[in-house]
Amino acid sequence: MSIYKILLIVSYKASARDPEGETIAHELKSLGYKEVIKVRVGKAFFFDIEAKDKEEASEKIKKIAFETKLHNPNVHDIMVISIV
Amino acid sequence: MPLTSFEIEYAQKVLGRKLTKEELILLEAEWSEHCSYKSTKEHLKKLKTIAPWVLIGPGRDAGAIKLFEDVALVARIESHNHPSAVDPYNGAATGVGGIVRDVLSLGAKPILLVDALYMGSLKTRHSQWLATNIVKGIGDYGNRLGIPTATGLTWFSKSYEKQPLVNVACIGLTKPERILSGKVKPGDPIVLLGNTTGRDGFLGSSFASKPLDEKDIAAIQVGNPFIEKLIIDALLDAFDKNLLSHVKDLGGGGLGTAIVETAAQNKVGVTVYLDKVHLREPDLEPFEILASESQERMIVIPKDSNRLNELFKIFDKYEIEYSIIGHFSSEKRVKMFFKNRSVVDIPVELAVSPPRISRKVSAPVSSFEVPFPTDVDIEKTLISVLSSPRVSLKKAVYEQYDWGVGGRTVLPPGYGDSAVIWLRDGSKRGFAVSVRGNPRYVKLDPFTGAALSLGDAYRRVSAVGAAPLAALDNINSGNPEKPNQHYYTVKMIEGLAYASEILNLPIIGGNVSLYNEDEKGSMIDPVTSIMVIGKIENITKALGVVPVGDSPLVLIGKTEPELGGSEVQEVILGDVYGRPPVFRADTEKKLASFAKKVSEKELAYAAHSVSIGGIAVTVSKMAYWGNVGITLNSLAICECSPFEALFSESQARILYEVKPESLQEFLSLAQSYKLKASVIGHTLRNEKTIRVQHNGKEVIRLDLSKVSESLEALEKTL
Numbered sequence A: 001m002s003i004y005k006i007l008l009i010v011s012y013k014a015s016a017r018d019p020e021g022e023t024i025a026h027e028l029k030s031l032g033y034k035e036v037i038k039v040r041v042g043k044a045f046f047f048d049i050e051a052k053d054k055e056e057a058s059e060k061i062k063k064i065a066f067e068t069k070l071h072n073p074n075v076h077d078i079m080v081i082s083i084v
Numbered sequence B: 001m002p003l004t005s006f007e008i009e010y011a012q013k014v015l016g017r018k019l020t021k022e023e024l025i026l027l028e029a030e031w032s033e034h035c036s037y038k039s040t041k042e043h044l045k046k047l048k049t050i051a052p053w054v055l056i057g058p059g060r061d062a063g064a065i066k067l068f069e070d071v072a073l074v075a076r077i078e079s080h081n082h083p084s085a086v087d088p089y090n091g092a093a094t095g096v097g098g099i100v101r102d103v104l105s106l107g108a109k110p111i112l113l114v115d116a117l118y119m120g121s122l123k124t125r126h127s128q129w130l131a132t133n134i135v136k137g138i139g140d141y142g143n144r145l146g147i148p149t150a151t152g153l154t155w156f157s158k159s160y161e162k163q164p165l166v167n168v169a170c171i172g173l174t175k176p177e178r179i180l181s182g183k184v185k186p187g188d189p190i191v192l193l194g195n196t197t198g199r200d201g202f203l204g205s206s207f208a209s210k211p212l213d214e215k216d217i218a219a220i221q222v223g224n225p226f227i228e229k230l231i232i233d234a235l236l237d238a239f240d241k242n243l244l245s246h247v248k249d250l251g252g253g254g255l256g257t258a259i260v261e262t263a264a265q266n267k268v269g270v271t272v273y274l275d276k277v278h279l280r281e282p283d284l285e286p287f288e289i290l291a292s293e294s295q296e297r298m299i300v301i302p303k304d305s306n307r308l309n310e311l312f313k314i315f316d317k318y319e320i321e322y323s324i325i326g327h328f329s330s331e332k333r334v335k336m337f338f339k340n341r342s343v344v345d346i347p348v349e350l351a352v353s354p355p356r357i358s359r360k361v362s363a364p365v366s367s368f369e370v371p372f373p374t375d376v377d378i379e380k381t382l383i384s385v386l387s388s389p390r391v392s393l394k395k396a397v398y399e400q401y402d403w404g405v406g407g408r409t410v411l412p413p414g415y416g417d418s419a420v421i422w423l424r425d426g427s428k429r430g431f432a433v434s435v436r437g438n439p440r441y442v443k444l445d446p447f448t449g450a451a452l453s454l455g456d457a458y459r460r461v462s463a464v465g466a467a468p469l470a471a472l473d474n475i476n477s478g479n480p481e482k483p484n485q486h487y488y489t490v491k492m493i494e495g496l497a498y499a500s501e502i503l504n505l506p507i508i509g510g511n512v513s514l515y516n517e518d519e520k521g522s523m524i525d526p527v528t529s530i531m532v533i534g535k536i537e538n539i540t541k542a543l544g545v546v547p548v549g550d551s552p553l554v555l556i557g558k559t560e561p562e563l564g565g566s567e568v569q570e571v572i573l574g575d576v577y578g579r580p581p582v583f584r585a586d587t588e589k590k591l592a593s594f595a596k597k598v599s600e601k602e603l604a605y606a607a608h609s610v611s612i613g614g615i616a617v618t619v620s621k622m623a624y625w626g627n628v629g630i631t632l633n634s635l636a637i638c639e640c641s642p643f644e645a646l647f648s649e650s651q652a653r654i655l656y657e658v659k660p661e662s663l664q665e666f667l668s669l670a671q672s673y674k675l676k677a678s679v680i681g682h683t684l685r686n687e688k689t690i691r692v693q694h695n696g697k698e699v700i701r702l703d704l705s706k707v708s709e710s711l712e713a714l715e716k717t718l
Helices: A019-030 A054-067 B005-015 B021-030 B081-086 B088-104 B125-145 B204-208 B214-218 B225-240 B254-266 B286-291 B305-317 B378-387 B439-444 B446-463 B483-502 B567-573 B585-601 B614-626 B642-647 B660-672 B704-711 B713-717
Strands: A002-012 A042-051 A076-083 B054-056 B063-068 B071-079 B109-119 B149-156 B165-174 B189-194 B244-249 B269-273 B297-302 B322-329 B333-338 B341-347 B409-411 B419-422 B430-436 B467-476 B507-513 B527-536 B552-556 B604-609 B629-633 B654-658 B677-684 B689-694 B697-703
Touching: A002 A054, A019 B225, A042 A054, A054 A076, B005 B021, B005 B341, B021 B254, B021 B286, B021 B333, B021 B341, B063 B467, B063 B507, B063 B527, B071 B088, B071 B467, B071 B507, B071 B527, B081 B088, B081 B125, B081 B165, B088 B109, B088 B125, B088 B165, B088 B225, B088 B244, B109 B125, B109 B225, B109 B419, B109 B430, B109 B527, B125 B149, B125 B165, B125 B225, B149 B419, B149 B430, B165 B430, B165 B467, B165 B527, B189 B225, B189 B305, B225 B244, B225 B297, B225 B305, B244 B254, B254 B269, B254 B286, B254 B297, B254 B322, B254 B333, B286 B333, B286 B341, B297 B305, B378 B567, B378 B614, B378 B642, B378 B697, B378 B704, B430 B446, B439 B446, B439 B527, B446 B467, B446 B483, B446 B527, B446 B585, B446 B604, B446 B654, B467 B483, B467 B585, B483 B507, B483 B527, B483 B585, B552 B660, B567 B614, B567 B642, B585 B604, B585 B654, B585 B660, B604 B614, B614 B629, B614 B642, B614 B654, B614 B677, B614 B689, B614 B704, B642 B689, B642 B697, B654 B660, B660 B677, B689 B704, B697 B704, B704 B713
Parallel strands: B109 B149, B269 B333, B467 B507, B629 B689
Antiparallel strands: A002 A042, A002 A076, B054 B063, B063 B071, B071 B165, B109 B165, B189 B297, B189 B322, B244 B297, B269 B322, B333 B341, B409 B419, B419 B430, B430 B527, B467 B527, B552 B654, B552 B677, B604 B654, B629 B677, B689 B697
16 A cells, blocks of 8 residues: 545536636636636645555545545536646 | 427427427427426416505516505515536525526515525435535525525425425515516517526426436536626616616526517517527527526616617626627517528417316325324423424524625524514615425325415514515425326415415415426425515514513413424424314414514514424523523413423414513403413523423423523534
8 A cells, every 4th residue: 555646626517617717717818818718617636545556546536526525426527637 | 308299299280380499499498397387377376466565476587566655575486496406506506596687577676585495314415415505505696696695494304315495585676666567569679688608507497397317417507696796786777777678587498488488478479580699609509599598697678779778888887798689579479590590480379388288186195193102201302302403593504694784684594583674765664574384284284284384484474573465485396297296286286375365465476396206206295485575664673582581471372282293293203194283374364463563562572483393492492592591381381281282383373572561461462362362481581491380390491501502403414
């Protein structure tokens, strides 16, 4: 067993609206950053977790996130990223 | 829910040709239960909806009454059950958004939110997650709009473990002559205002009209209260300048439904160019544009098309997007075009007239009585009842709501039997609101259950000293295609019709939510939420629930040993059996007039309507709120066992803490109304216990600290 660092990102599904992201994109454009096309906002969780390997660490995080409802699978997409 | 093959054939026979994809989608939305009320329409006709003070009855986006000669009160209640089950936070939040827009539709300024929530046991992670997020969703959306949520109802039962019921209501104020007429005429342009139209929330209303299933997951919208707030401010500005004749929310069924309903109500036709709609995604198909349920959108019809520029100047000022998407016409057809191609061309009449269907009902076997065990410890029972989530204090819920914003809230949650709201117009006038619902009574007898909820809300509005004027109902029930479930829907409506008639309380609006079933197709406990509104001439005389101590407690109304469907029955036996309490309309009416007099004459310090848990709960809560001790004589409540006296849920009762010097006048007043009045005990400033005597023997002696601990149980779970 070793300790792995995992980043979990929860954000609204692409098909759902994201008022916060839309507002930020709108404001950035009005501040002159015309090159900004779109902003999506989400929540990030940094975990230190014990596991056999990176893959198992990611799987464990997915399971925890699902079981404890860190995200609602009906409206959110998640990204699980292993970081060094 | 897709149209049945019978409905498609019917439409095609009327048209003499096949339906286009867009027509099919339009009819699917328009003929859904959510929009057409096809299973309940014939029953809803039985409701009393007329009274001299009713300005707008059911049929528009909201109802309205003349609260005072110069004040119109606009109100609406609606469910958001299915979306809240899938996404509790956004489902509940967008429910608030929709109801606020409904009140705006009549030209009123929204000033109060009310909620009735039926949630799970809180013993599973799922039900906790649903409850927490529903409350947060309502709080966040309402708070961001700056509209207080000052009263509500929160119920918990394992029946709602996965399918919660979320009913939200909104109240607004305007002047009677400023209520929008809703009239449109051929040639009037149609302006679509607000959020862009996107693929989110596609066909939500037919989604609300069928049991939940996995595929529904895309049909959830994320609310944006900040856009809603801009719409509110812009429309209030436009109302002030008298620029609008009609405003309508784009709710269930989206653009298509809002336009067709307006055309049908005005007996005109309509032409819409779907490619003129401002879109979020440029590649939206015409059928998606007409049925999308993207939030925070409304259609507005100018009173005078020569003043369109003035209107647009307001929208520009608030940076709200808008587009002119078509106009009304004299030919009574719904015509829609997309890039010069005709996609819809059907008679308005067809769109709003689904073929008649007849639903069957079958009565369930009536529930039998189950006796209580003989060795019940009465003091322990009281503690269990006080810590039941249905009884214990709902601070964990209402403290997340901003109940005071706007500075109108005179009696906030926990201070009165109903919220008392001040008009803030330089006078002392105001109104009182209460919302009630009891799934247990409905389960045992849907007719009486619905009537009792109306009686309960009516009494709570009276208890503060207000005169009840109108009610709104939200029926939450099962699958109308199943006769044993549809029975509850029909009986609840009949119970309401009976009670509203006999209490002379017009029902000015409502909502019916059907298909509330679990994944196995079993009905979840049906219930009708009733919101009653009353007027109050002088808010400074409104009677709260907080006693001052060292004064007599007088119970008005008769206590019978009625324990069917009671809180104590569920706490001890785990379920409910027998018959619910009797609906005593005559006493309720007398009690309402009496209560108004008591408040006017300022004879009492506190008034609390007896509700679930009986007198035992009523006195415990009063002791808690006032931090006073209480002594009670059980035989003065009822010539029955102390258990029955304390926990009976007999209706039409209010417990008063009477000013000692006014006791005689209070008792004679009760006598003049032929109401039973019994001095059942006293409040004590210097003693911090609740003591109950029966025949000289003490049956309960409970420290206030224990009472507080039990009543605060919910705060630890939610």
